[in-house]
Amino acid sequence: xxxxxxxxxxxxxxxxxxxxxxxxxxxxxxxxxxxxxxxxxxxxxxxxxxxxxxxxxxxxxxxxxxxxxxxxxxxxxxxxxxxxxxxxxxxxxxxxxxxxxxxxxxxxxxxxxxxxxxxxxxxxxxxxxxxxxxxxxxxxxxxxxxxxxxxxxxxxxxxxxxxxxxxxxxxxxxxxxxxxxxxxxxxxxxxxxxxxxxxxxxxxxxx
Amino acid sequence: xxxxxxxxxxxxxxxxxxxxxxxxxxxxxxxxxxxxxxxxxxxxxxxxxxxxxxxxxxxxxxxxxxxxxxxxxxxxxxxxxxxxxxxxxxxxxxxxxxxxxxxxxxxxxxxxxxxxxxxxxxxxxxxxxxxxxxxxxxxxxxxxxxxxxxxxxxxxxxxxxxxxxxxxxxxxxxxxxxxxxxxxxxxxxxxxxxxxxxxxxxxxxxx
DNA sequence: TTGTTGTTAAACATTATTGTCTAACAATTT
DNA sequence: AAATTGTTAGACAATAATGTTTAACAACAA
Numbered sequence: 001x002x003x004x005x006x007x008x009x010x011x012x013x014x015x016x017x018x019x020x021x022x023x024x025x026x027x028x029x030x031x032x033x034x035x036x037x038x039x040x041x042x043x044x045x046x047x048x049x050x051x052x053x054x055x056x057x058x059x060x061x062x063x064x065x066x067x068x069x070x071x072x073x074x075x076x077x078x079x080x081x082x083x084x085x086x087x088x089x090x091x092x093x094x095x096x097x098x099x100x101x102x103x104x105x106x107x108x109x110x111x112x113x114x115x116x117x118x119x120x121x122x123x124x125x126x127x128x129x130x131x132x133x134x135x136x137x138x139x140x141x142x143x144x145x146x147x148x149x150x151x152x153x154x155x156x157x158x159x160x161x162x163x164x165x166x167x168x169x170x171x172x173x174x175x176x177x178x179x180x181x182x183x184x185x186x187x188x189x190x191x192x193x194x195x196x197x198x199x200x201x202x203x204x205x206x207x
Numbered sequence: 208x209x210x211x212x213x214x215x216x217x218x219x220x221x222x223x224x225x226x227x228x229x230x231x232x233x234x235x236x237x238x239x240x241x242x243x244x245x246x247x248x249x250x251x252x253x254x255x256x257x258x259x260x261x262x263x264x265x266x267x268x269x270x271x272x273x274x275x276x277x278x279x280x281x282x283x284x285x286x287x288x289x290x291x292x293x294x295x296x297x298x299x300x301x302x303x304x305x306x307x308x309x310x311x312x313x314x315x316x317x318x319x320x321x322x323x324x325x326x327x328x329x330x331x332x333x334x335x336x337x338x339x340x341x342x343x344x345x346x347x348x349x350x351x352x353x354x355x356x357x358x359x360x361x362x363x364x365x366x367x368x369x370x371x372x373x374x375x376x377x378x379x380x381x382x383x384x385x386x387x388x389x390x391x392x393x394x395x396x397x398x399x400x401x402x403x404x405x406x407x408x409x410x411x412x413x414x
Numbered sequence: 415t416t417g418t419t420g421t422t423a424a425a426c427a428t429t430a431t432t433g434t435c436t437a438a439c440a441a442t443t444t
Numbered sequence: 445a446a447a448t449t450g451t452t453a454g455a456c457a458a459t460a461a462t463g464t465t466t467a468a469c470a471a472c473a474a
Contacts, residue, residue, distance in 0.1 A: 022318070023233065029432090030432065031430090031431070031432085040453045042433085042434085046452080103314060103317055106310050106375050109379060110375070110378055116382055120382060151402075154399070154402045158369060158372075160372065161368040162365060162368055195361045199357075200410070202411075236460085236461065238461070247422070248423095248463095249465095250421085250423085252462080252463060
């Protein structure tokens with residue numbers, strides 16, 4: 001069906017990813033995953049034993065990629081304003097590539113403590129590295145009087161929430177405004193990305 | 208069980224609300240709802256026929272209350288800055304009372320087109336009323352040069368997303384920072400609410 | 415009191431969903 | 445070529461979840 005040299009295992013993983021991201025753990029059905037993958041549903045059990053184990057693989061992979069998207073920014077050593085812009089745009093673009101990821105992750109995290117624990121466990125080794133460098137620069141700029149006082153946590157949450165919101169609103173916007181072409185969507189997203197960056201700069205910068 | 212003069216129907220509705228908000232449509236199980244309500248599970252079918260119908264009632268009620276929380280603000284006729292502050296604080300407080308509502312609504316909206324249609328249908332008669340007054344004032348202030356140019360849509364999305372984000376992050380924060388007392392949570396929320404208002408004002412106001 | 419209506423629980427039926435087992439057979443090794 | 449290992453589909457089993465029917469009985473009306 002969608003078999004292009006991929007192993008059956010990989011085909012199932014891909015199908016499962018789609019299904020879980022679309023529907024969430026509880027609403028996703030293993031038969032639907034198998035059908036989507038174009039294999040008999042026993043294959044799913046053969047390779048992954050249980051729905052639970054299959055889910056864990058997908059979830060872990062997604063969380064890892066989410067974390068990675070933050071780490072990448074760190075490699076650069078730009079001035080504060082550029083750093084924030086890069087951070088914001090990279091994060092926005094990352095979510096744009098996986099628009100269903102935020103709701104999926106929120107959901108599974110809120111519903112299931114062990115998922116929460118997994119996220120915390122995976123995040124722990126990176127969190128101080130990710131935040132450390134930004135924090136230093138932020139506090140420098142605040143001391144210099146260039147930036148209004150704000151805690152790192154609040155700033156990051158502001159950025160993250162601004163960046164995610166369009167992707168939650170988009171399906172509704174599409175329905176309401178009768179949007180179907182990819183061009184129109186891209187235009188909306190580009191506008192929103194720029195709005196976010198400007199909004200954050202205006203809020204942060206003293207001048 | 209939790210029967211305090213409430214009718215069985217109401218008891219079931221309350222239990223269903225809890226269950227659906229906790230788990231979402233697919234993960235919520237009718238037997239769990241019945242158990243939570245302290246009634247036999249056939250009662251659920253007696254009063255509501257199907258899980259689907261029961262869900263629709265809850266969902267409709269929640270959407271209605273969500274819409275109402277926006278409408279209320281409109282009654283007041285304050286100057287722009289006050290209006291925005293009132294809008295933001297009222298909205299934040301509303302979500303604080305129902306912290307699971309945003310994710311629940313997003314989820315069901317994204318997953319199910321007919322839920323999306325219902326929201327649009329319920330929202331339609333109010334949307335122009337809600338936005339109209341704010342838009343007038345916003346554009347006035349922009350023309351006067353008090354406020355940086357921004358579209359109403361973007362402003363509303365910014366406010367909404369900032370206000371909602373803590374409630375998504377809270378369960379994780381609780382786990383990470385070992386927060387259990389209500390006092391601590393309230394402190395975090397109050398700080399966040401103030402951060403949001405200040406952040407928006409800083410971004411908006413020219414001075 | 416008798417009948418009518420509304421409420422309830424329990425047993426049952428149906429369907430959906432997950433998970434297991436077997437047999438076929440292809441690929442690889444000996 | 446025989447044996448071993450890995451892959452697959454299909455039938456089947458077990459369980460979970462939803463939905464239906466029946467019978468009991470309480471409240472109320474005739």
